[in-house]
Amino acid sequence: MEKKQNFTIKFLLLISLLMAGVLLVAGISALLIKYSGISPEDIDIQSLVLHNPELAKWILFCQHLVLFIIVPLVFLWIFYKRGMVEELNTGSFKFKDVIHFFVLLMLVYPLMGVLTFWLSLLDLPEWMNLMDKSQEETLMTLLKMENGYDFMFNLFLLAFVPGIGEELLFRGVLQREVFKKTQKIHLSIMISSLFFAALHFQALGFTSKLCISLVLGYAYYFSGNILVPMILHMVNNGSATFAVFYSKGDIFDTQHQDIHFSWSQVVVVVLFLMLCILYYFYLEQHYKHKSNG
Incomplete structure (x- = not known):
């Protein structure tokens, strides 16, 4: 009680x-x-x-x-x-932990892309479409970068600050407190990830935010150090910011190309889902062996 x-x-x-x-x-x-x-x-x-x-x-x-x-x-x-x-921080920081989960993040990216595309094919409610359009227009304006100063400021604002803050709230507080209450790590990570995805207010981006958050949640759990998901979060956001700066905003135009459903997309999802599961089991055994050793 x-x-x-x-x-x-x-x-x-x-x-x-x-x-x-x-x-x-x-x-x-x-x-x-x-x-x-x-x-x-x-x-x-x-x-x-x-x-x-x-x-x-x-x-x-x-x-x-x-x-x-x-x-x-x-x-x-x-x-x-x-x-x-x-x-x-229940564990010491090791940079190889960042590498381990960066690989998992790379395996998740193709899944995110296809799942987001499939979600865009659905007939979503009008309010969701308006919310996504508003978020996209806002993001496109914020990401307009004319010079190196704009890039560095956006890197600080959109990668460094959220990498610290969002991990403190969703992993350091929410995930950890739910786990202490339930002692069920998968449930704890899923709950914190659902909140993480929902509070970004993006209907089409929900699955991608959820996938990223799951990786960050397991990175925190297995490494035991909050710096690991923080760095991964910064790298994820920072690479997106760099891609926009390097492409001079043209990357947004590719998001509106006319692409249709194909069975090759199903193959991609099945393949990378299997790779993610296999790699997760590898990580589980790796960290179990490390804790026993």
Whole structure:
């Protein structure tokens, strides 16, 4: 009973901290918008991105800083005080752990591509299509990079900051607390990954975000060190940012090519799904042997 109450208290406190964080971000955003001279009709995020992308980037930075870094750190400090670093890291950092799960991430990419394409073939509700269109337009505007400074700033904003913050919240807090409650690692990783995918508010991107999050979740579980999923997250986001910068935005045009369903796509899914499963079993045996040794 005490364990159940403790989990409930933690969950309610986390929700309360996130709500307080949302209010704080809203207040900061309102102040930034007010003193930037933007008219009230441009206050929605999409219009703000179009009219003042630099300001939108700073608001996005504040959002990530407060919700994904400060909130998890406050949560961990409340319950674990000075032991929160040890709580996050049950294993020492080894760069080869990053390599192990980077390989798994590479095996997952083809699956993500085909599954996302299949999802695009479905007749989704209009509100989902509008949400995806809005997200895509916003992302395209944020990713416009004219020079090296724009690239480095986007790398910091879209790779470095989310890599730290989102891993702190979804792996360091949510996954770890659910696992401590249930003692079921697969369930814990799936729950945190579902929240991770859902909170990106992308219907077509749901499966890809879910797949990436599953890899990050297992990377944290097997390595026991939060730096491993953080680095993988940064590499994933950073490589996408670099691809857009290197292609000068042309990469977005390839997403709208007229492609149809083919059985070769099924072969790709089956093949890479089998490879992912086999590689997962290899990792499981590798880390089991390491812990026994």
